[in-house]
Amino acid sequence: SCDFYVSPARRSSGFRATTIMAVEFDGGVVIGADSRTTTGAYIANRVTDKLTPIHDRIFCCRSGSAADTQAIADAVSYQLGFHSIELDEPPLVQTAANLFKQMCYRYREELMAGIIVAGWDKRRGGQVYTVPMGGMLVRQPVSVGGSGSSYIYGFIDSKYKSGMTKEECLRFTADALALAMERDGSSGGVVRLAAITESGLERSVILGNQLPTFFSA
Amino acid sequence: MLNSSTQCEMTSGGFCFDNARRNAVLEAELSEKGYKAPKARKTGTTIAGMVFKDGVILGADTRATDDMVVADKNCMKIHYIAPNIYCCGAGVAADAEILTQMMSSNIELHSLSTGRPPLVVTVTRQIKQKLFRYQGHIGSSLIVGGVDVDGPQLYSIFPHGSYDKLPFLTMGSGAAAAVSVFEDRFKAKMELEEAKQLVRDAITAGIFCDLGSGSNVDLCVITEKGVDYLRGYDRPSQKGQREGSYRYKLGTTPVLTKTVTPLTLDVVEESIKTMDTQ
Numbered sequence: 024s025c026d027f028y029v030s031p032a033r034r035s036s037g038f039r040a041t042t043i044m045a046v047e048f049d050g051g052v053v054i055g056a057d058s059r060t061t062t063g064a065y066i067a068n069r070v071t072d073k074l075t076p077i078h079d080r081i082f083c084c085r086s087g088s089a090a091d092t093q094a095i096a097d098a099v100s101y102q103l104g105f106h107s108i109e110l111d112e113p114p115l116v117q118t119a120a121n122l123f124k125q126m127c128y129r130y131r132e133e134l135m136a137g138i139i140v141a142g143w144d145k146r147r148g149g150q151v152y153t154v155p156m157g158g159m160l161v162r163q164p165v166s167v168g169g170s171g172s173s174y175i176y177g178f179i180d181s182k183y184k185s186g187m188t189k190e191e192c193l194r195f196t197a198d199a200l201a202l203a204m205e206r207d208g209s210s211g212g213v214v215r216l217a218a219i220t221e222s223g224l225e226r227s228v229i230l231g232n233q234l235p236t237f238f239s240a
Numbered sequence: 241m242l243n244s245s246t247q248c249e250m251t252s253g254g255f256c257f258d259n260a261r262r263n264a265v266l267e268a269e270l271s272e273k274g275y276k277a278p279k280a281r282k283t284g285t286t287i288a289g290m291v292f293k294d295g296v297i298l299g300a301d302t303r304a305t306d307d308m309v310v311a312d313k314n315c316m317k318i319h320y321i322a323p324n325i326y327c328c329g330a331g332v333a334a335d336a337e338i339l340t341q342m343m344s345s346n347i348e349l350h351s352l353s354t355g356r357p358p359l360v361v362t363v364t365r366q367i368k369q370k371l372f373r374y375q376g377h378i379g380s381s382l383i384v385g386g387v388d389v390d391g392p393q394l395y396s397i398f399p400h401g402s403y404d405k406l407p408f409l410t411m412g413s414g415a416a417a418a419v420s421v422f423e424d425r426f427k428a429k430m431e432l433e434e435a436k437q438l439v440r441d442a443i444t445a446g447i448f449c450d451l452g453s454g455s456n457v458d459l460c461v462i463t464e465k466g467v468d469y470l471r472g473y474d475r476p477s478q479k480g481q482r483e484g485s486y487r488y489k490l491g492t493t494p495v496l497t498k499t500v501t502p503l504t505l506d507v508v509e510e511s512i513k514t515m516d517t518q
Contacts, residue, residue: 060404067404088402089398090402091400093368093402094368094369133375
């Protein structure tokens, strides 16, 4: 899929090459991300939280330029919050995803943002929408993004099966992120996970020394 | 909403980019002749901050550089924003200075309008939204620290508008040197004296190991009770004592001959110019 073209101007501050992931299951979604923010070869923040709440049951995973994605997420949270008050109902995940898409598509030349929107709503349950750079919008049962995603497409394709439980999804996400962090220099730190269901939100962190281990040469 | 380059904003003072096109033309003309245009002065800095048991400590070195020359040996890089919020600035000196002054003014008005003491998140949000709007052309990296109703907080803001909230932070050219000290010795909820020593050591690492940082260490301790601005807390690089003297005694060079030739001069014109010595 579309991975990023990096303009040299962007690399100066708070640029984030990342691994982010989201998986749907029956009753909710599991999202996960690494925690590294780099400026060039220096790690500006080794415990970044790239899983940003947009609404009570809707989150987004951010990859690309830190400044751009933070600004977009703030703008969309505002728009969605306003919309939800007007509706007097929790907003749909599809609405949030479309707000992201509209902003990312309109300003596609100026922005460098790859976002995965995931959450739970009453109408369609757990949903994952991916809005990569360029501003496409597509719903997928499992989606990965960021520079580290290239290394785990094979793992995702071979290990994903529909009908997983929440615990299986959490383990699947943690394994995939650990593999990506092992191979991608721009991803690392800790693994942040979140499970979003009707009843609420469960956030967890897997520290560096507790990550799942695989074969290493 | 993001692309607001409103003309009306420019007329009310603040940043003005009118000369940007002229500068670009001049720079192109100069480079043809082999000259380089003058660069904006960057502070080349080490700034740091950490959260300790009772509040926040901000630290900075005091050297301002103009390329490879020290322009100011004792400048102030810790800027006042509000009685409970201070901000360290790195990057282009003018940008950091003016940005913090504008923020301080806006925050005071906002605080009067809300009737509450200002929050560190408010300052951070206003700064990052302004920096994002200017897409990195305002070249200042900042560490905002303060104590408010939500407790002690520390935020770093990069020129493009991204921010991070962390228990300890370093920025500037000496950031790598300073963060190594923090990574080694930082602990949550440290006591005041130990924390001051740690920030001092982090800045000192930047002073000694980074060419762009030097001179003294300034600290600013912010707690619920108030602010302690310690200007010149430590002076690790004192000017050395000159060991030898190069003055020659009177009579070192012997005089062999002396000839006096009087010059006859006539006064041609006399004019008096008064000097304004007020």
